[in-house]
Amino acid sequence: MKPPPFTYHAPRDVGAALRTLAQVRGKVLAGGQSLIPLMNMRLAAPEHLVDINRIGSLSAVDASPAGVRVGALVRHSDAEHAGAHPLLTRALRLVAHPVIRNRGTVVGSLVHADPAAELPAVLAVLDGTVRVARWDGRAVERDVPAREFFTGPLESAVQPGELAVSAYFPALGPRTGTAFEEVARRHGDYALAGVCAVVTLDDDARVTAARVACVGVGPVPVVVDVTAACEGADGADTDSAGTGGERADRGWADAARAVQEETEPESDVHASAAYRRHLVGVLAERALRNAAREGTAARGA
């Protein structure tokens, strides 16, 4: 359980990191909370490690009314305490344990692209972007939208020689609520299935937009726009028994079914595909209802 030998690089600025990455076939080391276990178990044996922990410029959380940009060195706990984005903050509390979050980074979780991880789903449901840089005589940057960023299980659009320098999470619109619901065998474990939802309502508490992203039920976060299916659903009386309530219940159930149909869970030692499909339906309905309830409250505020 000792990591294999590697050549260590500790650049002090982004330019130096990009030049090193352009020269050697290396892995980037940020928080190391996914990479170092993989190395300890000899599942990964990079020849070169480019440690970005000394690049202070990557530690910034820049919040604006339009959204929040999180630098590659921002630890989970720092982003959580910054509280710059409600859905991001909510999801961060579900990531592993507090001690892991003291070291792990937001951008690192995105680049690691575990299909059961929470943060890729957050980026996906918000239509966020990841800024990726490489060296080509000078630093060249490109912004990759979430739907192109996650390319497969543990695979992202970051190419060899590239460094993900920040991620951008667009702010929520007005009258919008969010929720993140998941089921894990033990608290802090990767979820068997999880759903995060963003729901926007109009002034009469009717749903005008509803999107979910599901984790653990496909090779990448599964994003489903359920606005049409949510017709009739509202945030006002999510549990009431009247006719309006029945219509609302049917709307949420239709939306949950639409989500189930879009997912392709697989069976593994932790759960069968059928169980995951069941979970994603239950969690989708719960997440949508909770997000709508929060959106209603936001509308009143």
Place this chain on the structure above:
Amino acid sequence: MEHEITLVVNGATRRVEVPARRLLSDCLRHDLGLTGTHVGCEHGVCGCCTVLLDGRPVRSCLTFAVTVDGQEITTVEGLAREGATREGGGSERPSRIHEAEAMDTALSPVQRAFAECHGLQCGFCTPGFLCTVTAFLRENPAPSDDEIVEGIAGNLCRCTGYQNIVKAVHRAAELLAEER
């Protein structure tokens, strides 16, 4: 290739030559002889190797020593002294405090609470719990049961069943409050 690094461990500056792949846990135990930090799973699950890095608990088995060059580390060996220094002003056992030797070996409030509440049996996981709880109570001096369970969720104990550990965290919070 060896890298020369400087770590401030429990207040003392330590210079050490390590290969890049040296885990901080192994650096503390093998290079610096501080075997109080225990190594259980070596992939970040058990929490035994938790130490404080610039005051925040981290897994020393998921950290390379070279990465934390120049930073401050507190291990379980440093908690007792940290407690003793803080106790210097006034404590519930003033007679002992006069002796310099007792100062050095005085347990921190968190350590005393674990001893009082039987928060350990075999003791293997204890260094990790002590570091985690020390930092946890600094952030949250009067936690609820649920907050404690969340706070220690990343540390595994195979003996106690956790109930006495939760009690010990409450007791440590009391002891710390008395000292303040």
